[in-house]
Amino acid sequence: MSYDLIIIGAGPGGYVCAIRAAQLGMKVAVVEMRKTLGGTCLNIGCIPSKALLYASEMFEEAGHGMAPLGVLVAAPKLDLAAMMKHKDDTVAANVNGVAFLFKKNKIDSVTGEGCIAAPGKVVIKGEDGNEKTLEAKAIVIATGSDVAQLPGVEIDEKTVVSSTGALRLPKVPKRLIVVGAGVIGLELGSVWRRLGAEVTVVEFLDRILPGMDGEVAKQFHHMLEKQGFAFHLGHKVAKVEKAAGAVKATVEPVAGGGAKTIDADIVLVAIGRRPYTQNLGLEALGVAIDRGLVVVNSHFATNVPGVYAIGDVTRGPMLAHKAEDEGVALAEILAGEAGHVNYDAIPSVVYTSPEIASVGKSEEDLKSEGVAYKVGRFPFTANGRARAMRHTDGFVKILADAATDRVLGVHIVGFGAGELIAEAVVLMEFGGSAEDLARTCHAHPTMSEAIKEAAMAVDKRAIHV
Numbered sequence: 001m002s003y004d005l006i007i008i009g010a011g012p013g014g015y016v017c018a019i020r021a022a023q024l025g026m027k028v029a030v031v032e033m034r035k036t037l038g039g040t041c042l043n044i045g046c047i048p049s050k051a052l053l054y055a056s057e058m059f060e061e062a063g064h065g066m067a068p069l070g071v072l073v074a075a076p077k078l079d080l081a082a083m084m085k086h087k088d089d090t091v092a093a094n095v096n097g098v099a100f101l102f103k104k105n106k107i108d109s110v111t112g113e114g115c116i117a118a119p120g121k122v123v124i125k126g127e128d129g130n131e132k133t134l135e136a137k138a139i140v141i142a143t144g145s146d147v148a149q150l151p152g153v154e155i156d157e158k159t160v161v162s163s164t165g166a167l168r169l170p171k172v173p174k175r176l177i178v179v180g181a182g183v184i185g186l187e188l189g190s191v192w193r194r195l196g197a198e199v200t201v202v203e204f205l206d207r208i209l210p211g212m213d214g215e216v217a218k219q220f221h222h223m224l225e226k227q228g229f230a231f232h233l234g235h236k237v238a239k240v241e242k243a244a245g246a247v248k249a250t251v252e253p254v255a256g257g258g259a260k261t262i263d264a265d266i267v268l269v270a271i272g273r274r275p276y277t278q279n280l281g282l283e284a285l286g287v288a289i290d291r292g293l294v295v296v297n298s299h300f301a302t303n304v305p306g307v308y309a310i311g312d313v314t315r316g317p318m319l320a321h322k323a324e325d326e327g328v329a330l331a332e333i334l335a336g337e338a339g340h341v342n343y344d345a346i347p348s349v350v351y352t353s354p355e356i357a358s359v360g361k362s363e364e365d366l367k368s369e370g371v372a373y374k375v376g377r378f379p380f381t382a383n384g385r386a387r388a389m390r391h392t393d394g395f396v397k398i399l400a401d402a403a404t405d406r407v408l409g410v411h412i413v414g415f416g417a418g419e420l421i422a423e424a425v426v427l428m429e430f431g432g433s434a435e436d437l438a439r440t441c442h443a444h445p446t447m448s449e450a451i452k453e454a455a456m457a458v459d460k461r462a463i464h465v
């Protein structure tokens, strides 16, 4: 069988690329070794984690958050099996949705492990061991990423789990150790803390959320401590010992000094993800790899003609929407159009409580790049809607170029930050200034008024502080 395009991997990069390519008239096949479509994101990533984050937040709200609003709820009881069913149903609806879209767009879905035998040739090994070969003018590697392992610590997905195991624990652990204070660790740590676990986070660096704006990370660290998280920053996990359904982790200060042990029921290893390129035949094909990532040019082409790569397996942030946008751009480039991704305007959201959302440069980035900038801040304590909802934690911070006023970065800690960031992304996509935002009418009372006020604060003319 011969195609215009074969895509290996049906995650957000691969499946979106397939749909856009089919819309543009290409004959497309997608090879996926998982039984369901949607990749990490829909099966074991973004979607199940958000289902549990929402459900656990409702549980916590019902337990502690509603009495000041005059809503008295009897002590809520947890039905973990029902919460997990909500998560599984959400996943099923999403992965089945992709299968429907494939049918609608006449995309052939092939189940099995794909290997690029030669340019234009993909060999697919089915579960039964049988192989078949498909041919195409272009091949896209969209094989995503896998859990990064902690050397010397074996993940059994029972007592020592990755994010995948942490999404399906059969009961609430009494004590949970999270190794890594990145997005995934803090999100899943939040789920289990809200459901009753004592959560201790061990992080190698001396801060949480590496890469995020430092001021945002510092304030959020205090908020998490208030919620009951315990942190060992600047510590590394030297050893994890399992004994009779429990675990003992030995942690050591990175700077040297005395080791200590922490007992727990579950250890979640969340130190990051690594690009997945196993068994793809890339070495034999001569595809250039750099620190595990498939090397591509600005048109997503590898060094081997006819072979392309998108998503987590290539450079850039490991985010579903980055993979999707690359999928669309590549399909358009292959169809002779001008596909493009603006890497300076990719938002990033932490779905904790409160949420954190950011786009563009942090203050640390601007300092290290030697860019002169102005800062405007506005706290949610001064926002009427936030007060009305009792969601006054957090603030908006806008970084604008000192000379041109162009917005270079927006950082939000607060209720609904993940939705609020969208207007900042649109503004940055259009190269807008803080004054553009400040002069844009925002509905009252809304949380988004804090963005307008932060933009006004860039020019020291915020009204409500």
Ligand SMILES: Cc1cc2nc3c(=O)[nH]c(=O)nc-3n(C[C@H](O)[C@H](O)[C@H](O)COP(=O)(O)OP(=O)(O)OC[C@H]3O[C@@H](n4cnc5c(N)ncnc54)[C@H](O)[C@@H]3O)c2cc1C
Binding pocket: 008, 009, 010, 011, 012, 013, 014, 031, 032, 033, 034, 038, 039, 040, 041, 042, 044, 045, 046, 047, 049, 112, 113, 114, 115, 142, 143, 144, 145, 163, 164, 184, 276, 278, 279, 280, 310, 311, 312, 313, 318, 319, 320, 321, 322, 323, 351
């Ligand atoms: C717990 C968790 C929460 C997350 N939350 C978010 C979030 O809220 N927002 C966000 O933007 N991102 C989130 N992410 C990251 C997001 O899931 C990834 O960035 C995204 O899935 C990457 O898409 P992709 O298409 O590049 O690869 P993937 O989604 O990893 O898909 C790759 C697919 O390729 C398949 N595959 C690999 N090799 C082969 C082969 N040889 N043959 C056939 N098939 C193959 C795999 O089975 C997989 O299904 C989260 C990740 C995790 C783990």
